[in-house]
Amino acid sequence: MLLAASIVAISLSFLIYHHPPSTWLSLYTQAKDGAARSRLDKSQRDQHDIAAPEEQRPIGLRDRQSRDTDAPASFESSPQTTPKAVPQDQRHAPTVPTFTLDAHQSSDEDDEEDNLPPPSFPALNSAQRAGAPTPTFAMAPPPKPTLMAPPLKPATSSLMPPPRVAASNLRALPASSRSTRVPTTGPLPNRGPIPNRGPPVSNGSLGLPPSGQPAVKTPNARGKVLLSPGHSPLDWAHLQKSGKNLSGVDTLMRVTPAMLKEKNGRKGKPAWSTYQGKVYNISPYLPFHPGGEGELRRAAGKDGTKLFMEVHPWVNWENMLGECMVGIMVSDEQPPSTTSGSLEEMD
Numbered sequence: 568m569l570l571a572a573s574i575v576a577i578s579l580s581f582l583i584y585h586h587p588p589s590t591w592l593s594l595y596t597q598a599k600d601g602a603a604r605s606r607l608d609k610s611q612r613d614q615h616d617i618a619a620p621e622e623q624r625p626i627g628l629r630d631r632q633s634r635d636t637d638a639p640a641s642f643e644s645s646p647q648t649t650p651k652a653v654p655q656d657q658r659h660a661p662t663v664p665t666f667t668l669d670a671h672q673s674s675d676e677d678d679e680e681d682n683l684p685p686p687s688f689p690a691l692n693s694a695q696r697a698g699a700p701t702p703t704f705a706m707a708p709p710p711k712p713t714l715m716a717p718p719l720k721p722a723t724s725s726l727m728p729p730p731r732v733a734a735s736n737l738r739a740l741p742a743s744s745r746s747t748r749v750p751t752t753g754p755l756p757n758r759g760p761i762p763n764r765g766p767p768v769s770n771g772s773l774g775l776p777p778s779g780q781p782a783v784k785t786p787n788a789r790g791k792v793l794l795s796p797g798h799s800p801l802d803w804a805h806l807q808k809s810g811k812n813l814s815g816v817d818t819l820m821r822v823t824p825a826m827l828k829e830k831n832g833r834k835g836k837p838a839w840s841t842y843q844g845k846v847y848n849i850s851p852y853l854p855f856h857p858g859g860e861g862e863l864r865r866a867a868g869k870d871g872t873k874l875f876m877e878v879h880p881w882v883n884w885e886n887m888l889g890e891c892m893v894g895i896m897v898s899d900e901q902p903p904s905t906t907s908g909s910l911e912e913m914d
């Protein structure tokens with residue numbers, strides 16, 4: 568054993584020194600063949616007979632018997648065995664030592680080695696294979712990979728590309744963000760206090776503000792009149808349904824132009840106005856007028872139909888001033904009458 572190891576070491580050093588690494592494997596094969604021959608010689612010396620020539624036995628039997636007897640056919644006498652690599656230049660061919668490298672291996676390992684594909688060295692078109700004696704079989708092709716190849720990545724992604732944004736779809740940002748920004752805290756710009764959110768007036772003053780207190784404040788930034796608290800349109804609606812006498816008269820009457828002219832709302836006098844033949848006491852409505860008390864006073868003591876229609880023809884004054892109706896307009900020739908019968912005749 569010690570001798571075999573020393574021979575191996577000497578052979579390896581010789582091979583490394585005289586041959587490139589590409590020929591190591593072929594030399595290793597030759598070494599195995601030499602070992603096989605040495606075993607065969609030993610077996611022949613021991614047995615001196617073989618059952619039948621290799622060529623006359625079935626291949627399976629030859630292989631089986633070769634393994635069983637641990638005596639494969641020699642290189643010269645069995646061309647069907649594993650092809651043997653031969654150095655191209657016989658002058659530099661090393662002396663093949665007669666030893667075995669796998670003497671310690673079990674028979675199972677030999678079986679596994681037999682099932683392995685032939686070594687890839689020397690290459691099929693190499694000089695070692697070309698110079699070898701007639702090979703008995705072609706080298707088996709390399710085993711095909713059994714693993715499935717990874718799917719090819721598609722050149723184009725299956726996801727839909729993002730839509731293109733046309734330049735025309737882009738909206739220009741405002742030049743100054745302060746122009747459109749609405750503060751979330753603090754007083755809102757151009758917005759005054761909420762008008763007329765107080766409770767309805769129920770002190771018997773017909774909704775009129777106390778003396779000396781203006782019912783209509785100055786217009787806000789939007790031009791809207793700021794009504795005093797308790798003088799919203801809803802407050803006026805509640806006042807009309809309260810049953811109070813908002814007309815200032817006990818019964819409907821015939822109103823002549825002279826009478827109308829006297830009720831101009833000045834010097835403590837009531838303000839009357841006529842719209843399409845009907846006379847209304849607008850004094851209670853002055854602090855409730857959304858357009859301001861001053862605007863409504865312009866129609867006091869006269870016919871306000873034209874002014875009314877110029878500003879808000881959509882407003883239904885008959886509903887809004889129903890409780891404030893005084894009577895109907897009559898000519899100066901007709902005597903004023905306070906009887907209901909005469910008013911019903913006019914209707």
Ligand code: HEM
Nearest residue numbers: 849857858862863865866871874875878879882884887888
């Ligand atoms: C007695 C009859 C009148 C009644 C019942 C009445 C009622 C109203 C009502 C309900 C509004 C709010 C309309 C709205 O917000 O759409 C309003 C607004 C206004 N009224 Fe009268 N009005 C009367 C007579 C007049 C007269 C005679 C004038 C002018 C001479 C006038 C001038 C205005 C003005 C300027 C506004 C503000 C319009 C606005 O804010 O856009 N109103 N009025």
